[in-house]
């Protein structure tokens with residue numbers, strides 16, 4: 338593609354990011370996306386056209402509302418930039434124009450879900466469900482695999498919901514999570530769903546780790562904290578040592594693997610105990626991990 342086309346793609350990406358901001362704000366407020374026109378979320382004053390130019394407006398206004406002078410969330414320029422990144426990514430991964438549009442749609446919906454999930458644990462069922470047809474279109478040459486992915490993706494969390502309710506009297510997943518996992522399944526397909534769910538779990542683990550540690554300290558669960566530290570160290574060792582070959586290395590790796598399993602068991606046991614009480618150690622919005630997992634698949 339020539340440079341003019343790229344400039345056009347970048348401009349479209351920024352405008353698309355601006356639209357995604359509207360989707361995020363309106364999903365959280367429950368308003369329609371077409372009306373009313375854009376307004377300041379703090380003073381509710383209707384914005385002028387030049388307040389809606391991606392990135393430029395934020396810089397011109399120096400991050401403050403033109404009317405009430407209150408600060409504008411940094412999320413606006415961030416989402417605009419992410420819209421740009423999604424457009425560039427979709428046209429860089431060497432798929433047809435038709436597939437690039439599907440990729441833009443899939444990633445954008447996951448992005449919006451990520452922001453609303455993190456901010457208010459709010460998931461729009463419609464946005465999550467719309468990813469499924471886009472996933473089917475993207476995998477139209479292997480549609481059976483995509484359908485299997487969507488089905489297994491929905492059944493797995495439903496199983497967890499059932500077990501959680503039956504044995505722990507706890508809500509494990511919400512309806513939104515079921516739709517999102519089904520959506521991921523439709524994108525990655527049934528054959529790769531397990532792998533990308535494991536990636537999503539690992540990403541989720543890294544994302545909630547800081548919050549989890551803070552909560553463990555707050556609840557004075559020092560023992561669990563020790564398990565967690567040993568677990569992370571053994572995981573890191575396993576990752577580093579997977580290519581090392583020296584006499585007896587296999588024995589060492591097996592020992593570390595068993596240690597990791599043991600501490601994973603200990604951590605899960607503590608987590609279940611915490612789930613039985615009301616002191617849930619970390620809020621776990623699922624959408625960001627699914628967004629990153631989906632991105633890894635498309636790479």
Ligand SMILES: [Zn+2]
Nearest residue numbers: 377380402405
């Ligand atoms: Zn204002």
